[in-house]
Amino acid sequence: TASKCDCTLKLMFLSFGTWAVDKGNFKTCEQSAFCKRQRALKPGESPYRALLETMELTNTRLTLQLINDNNKVRLLLELYRLQGNITRVKINELKPLKPRYEVPDVLIREPTTEPLSVLSQDENGVVLSLGVESQRVIISARPFRLDIMEGSDVLMSLNSRGLLAFEHLRMRKDTQADPEAEKKEEADPTTKEEEEKVEDGMWEETFKSHTDSKPNGPSAVSLDFSLPGVEHVYGIPEHADTLRLKTTDNGDPYRLYNLDVFQYELYNPMALYGSVPVMVAHSAQRTTGIFWLNAAETWVDISSNTGSSETPQTDVRWISESGIIDIFIMLGPTPKDVFSQYASLTGTQSFPPLASLGYHQCRWNYNDQEDVKSVDAGFDEHDIPYDFIWLDIEHTDGKRYFTWDPHKFATPKEMLQGLMDKKRKMVAIVDPHIKVDGNYKIHNEIRSRGFYVKNKDGGDYEGWCWPGSASYPDFTRADMRAWWASMFAYDQYEGTMENLYTWNDMNEPSVFNGPEVTMHKDATHGAWEHRDIHNLYGLYVQMATAEGLIQRSGGVERPFVLTRAFFAGSQRLGAVWTGDNAAEWGHLKISIPMCLSMGLVGISFCGADIGGFFKSPSTELLVRWYQAGAYQPFYRAHAHVDTPRREPWLFGPENTALIREAVRQRYTLLPYWYQLFYRAHVTGEPVMRPLWVEYPQDLATFALEDEYLIGRDLLVHPVVEEGARGVTAYLPGKDEVWFDVHTFQKHNGAQNLYIPVTMSSIPVFQRGGSIIPRKLRVRRSSTCMEHDPYTLYVALNLQRTADGELYIDDGHTFNYEKKEFIYRKLTFANKVLSSVNLAPDAKFTTDSWIERIIVLGASKPSKVTLKTADGQEKQLEFDFDASMSVLTVRKPGMNAGADWTMTFQ
């Protein structure tokens, strides 16, 4: 949305009157007491020592105590070897004053462990075998340090710079200290000295007009990682920054703290709406990943020796405000190994309904039912396909979610039926802030059940948001989430039908009058402070909502829920967008690295508001955005309420035609998008991926962020510059050939190709060696295309082979889990194209057939023969374009689910 807050807006105008983010509203590391404290630590002075004599090793679990020699506080280290080449390291206080928060509900299950064994041990340390591939962990005792080795190579070191820090929970000095502790302090004067060093911000912290009471005192945790041989690190979204993360030596660390940032600025490490504490490190030799499982405010420092003569090395340091250290070291070695390792921990991308991969038309706001009807009709009149029309906050009765404005949306079912008649759908917003209003059923129920988040004094937490005074349900509670889910039942959420889906906005959570526009850290969720769970809140909102959509259909239908805030694991729940961007070329450009970064850490279903949310785009920018967005996973246009209308047909027939063409290209490729999402759902591989994922040894690809791959086979270099006359695309792979998908022109790999562009150009290339299915009969909506025939684009490589896949199911239910789908392998080799069943135990039938086969880079056959499963053969007509070497086989006609072979003689 909706987003942003009117009151912040007004403040903005009062104080600055400018259109950029007001940085003063958000903390720098210096202004965040724990970050300042931790960042001040000097490397090379680690007080931690491993007490080897405390080591215990069961088959799969190693435990060991660490001691801080300055204050004698002991920590417990746990080390696990997990299935799939993952090492887990957990560090907690041995005896904390009270339990410290450990993040639940993010891991899909307790990870499967594998055996560990001791290789050698002496007074300086222990060497453990990690099983496969001569991988070892060396635990050094003084100072404590952990090295993961493969052969003689160090893959990663922990605490090698000595920046491990674990602020133990303690009694406040002005309270009665326990006599035992006092005795200890007397015995050890150095301890006492350390203990008494109370800094500002340990027990209370004030930012702007907000005071954080910090009843638990300091509780930060921090650890450093060294990555020898690594010059490129990625991930830790969400930041409006380059794909390749920058070093942070000369500025703030990257911040992970879900915030509703008004008019965010590009190319800086400020926190945004979501957080995934996962970093991917890549070099030509290896790809690894670090998953820092902590939901509190987190800062990540990156430094590098790049440019010096030494072996390249990147050093990373994570700092979190509370919780424990719980890290998963994913050892690759390939990018796809890291994706599957991370997927084995937090799950894969949810498999979205096919329709949600179509085009979405959104605006804050479509004013009433008549407005919805006329926009819907506009798409038909201008012959532009779309699947979803969206309603922002104004559709509700006074910002009371789960209700409809009685005047503007008096008969929602009638409206939804109208859309259903055209096989289209709708999304209505449901935000997590609940209007405090005694006449509002949802509020009364939540309050009477005690489901609201509590303020530090134990009352229901209240903040200011769209409805005015609002409270926030405690989504960390399973019983609260179950209740919330039940509210989506058709008899609870009145006026809804099965073609209505949901959008969760403002779930950072956004609190207009809260510190940094979010919830007070000393608010409580049962036993835990908001401080502990902050970055998880948005995930839980989407979790409860998605569950509601599943339940209302009796578990049959796949949900579609869009969220703005997210965390590790959010990929399991739906789609994410990059929040409230602006109608500027820079924002169009950055949508690529922002979505690539999310894809690397599991979240494939990502998109940016087409056209830009704030401000009004020039016609050129709007057209270019439609073109770029057609090749990004989540394809939705959205606009701020104060901007002029911008439905695709409002910019003259020429631009309408350009936008229509971009959207049509999207729709022809829906079979490919859909099967890539199926793959992402099964494997965790990103749908939209940086080139280096497929060309991991090609250094030229490591920092590319103006082009990317969709799956493995389509390379996209959208035009994102104003007035562009051409773009230069890097085509990777020295043994590859690439075919321009529009002209079928063939280009060699491993070259920078200059492509002249006009307003209609969207530079896209298909990799030689691939087969991509398309549906060329573009209709009003994706659902209308369900039974349509396929055209297979077979692009031959230098070896004159190609392969691809074809996945088909009903497009919207969970029946694929019951093996109701068609999954076929398409192969071209030795002049034979064949379709083989990849899932013989799966059952599904389709009306769709193969209407055309286009072979790129072909030579002219004398005849083409189709042989079907029943043994029948028939000659097929074909057409050969000698100038472009394109062979078109006319109407082979076999069913898309059948076995067949086609011979080109």
Added chain:
Amino acid sequence: MAAQVALRRQQAQEESEARDLRLLYPCTGIGGEAGIPQGSSISAGVPVSVSSSPAAACFDVFGSENQKDDKRFYRERKSFLCIDGSRMIPFEQVNDDYCDCEDGSDEPGTSACPRGRFYCTNLGFRPHYIPSSRVNDGICDCCDASDEYNSHARCQNTCWNLGQRERAYVEGQMRTLDEGLRLKQQLIEEGVLLWREKQAQLRELQQVAEDLQVKLEEHRRKKHEADRLKEQTLKALEAGDGGLIRHQNSSVASIFHLLDSNKDGSLTVDEIKAKVVLVHDEQRVLSEDEALALLDRGHRMDLSKFQSTLWDVLTRGDTVKIKDTQGAPGSLSSEDPHLKAADRAAEWEATNLKKVEEAYETVNMEIRYTYTLCPFNQVTQKSTAGVEVSLGMWGMWTGKPKNHYSQMVYENGEPCWQGGSRSTTVTLTCGTETALRSVKEPSKCQYIMDFQTPVACQPVLKQQGIHSEL
């Protein structure tokens, strides 16, 4: 049939495309109940070539009045030339659910061609074209259901009902138009009469004006003199009103002149004694010494000195004031009945403030606006709370060249907080009453109004009519 098509095309190149297509595919709703057969040796659901299907017969039936001719062409030519002339294909490939022609002309009855069109015959209603992408998409587009001959949709033939409704609507429209035109004619006649009347009046007035012109010259001279006198009088009058001191802007000079009885440009002790009294003892005449003090111990005081000394004392109003005035500056009586009333009102307001505030939100939700269009003047929006906002001042006619006076724009209304100002586009439609039919605000501060009036009725509309094929 295709041969006939090709021949026709050659014979009548100059025919318009639309007409062409109508002639070529009068039966493009191929199938209807007959449908394209689904059985084929390869796969169910794949439409096969037209040669083995009733579709060919369909062409024969609808293609021409002379079926024998059709068959002769068909036998002779056996091929089909794409309408754009780009390609010749076997006739079997017409309507075989595979797109051969760039222009889509070989698949008038299927969804195979991206640029194709499908002809809904819609007997009983209006025939029209739909994009071929809407053929067999599961949505009923043609009222005769002919577009969904091979889909899961169960379409009813609704043409007759639609036709009925359409005809009733058209009749209603015609009546409206007749009535509208009559009213418009009436308005025009009234207008002409009024114009003539005004013309006559104008002529009279012009005569009168000429006479007056003469007198005017004389009066101008007199007026000039009178003005000069009036100005003096006014000054004197202003000066005589001591209450003016209360106004910060009242002139120092006028007070000075009031005090300066002999108008010699300076104040003397006598002049002060004559006009100034003590605030707390208005009856007593000031002593020489007191007057002298007010003159700052000088015997004469000019205007500039007055401004920097005595003027301040007078405006402060706590010691001396000008005689015979209704109360010194800043000393309003608390007994003033108006004040008392105001106090009571304020008190009442205060006690009700809370209620009003509480009600505000509800009221805010319920606010409905009243829109007013004053043609060639402005558009306004009035909330139920009575707040009036300008949505634009008369700008210009913005209708398309063909119908220039069908739309007008009002611009430069009240500014919007995000910049720019409110504007309103008014579309005029024919109706028997003059009234605003609808108001929308599709984007912030941009309004669209539908304004119905007989004035917008155009006789040309009537001739167009809407014919039905029965």
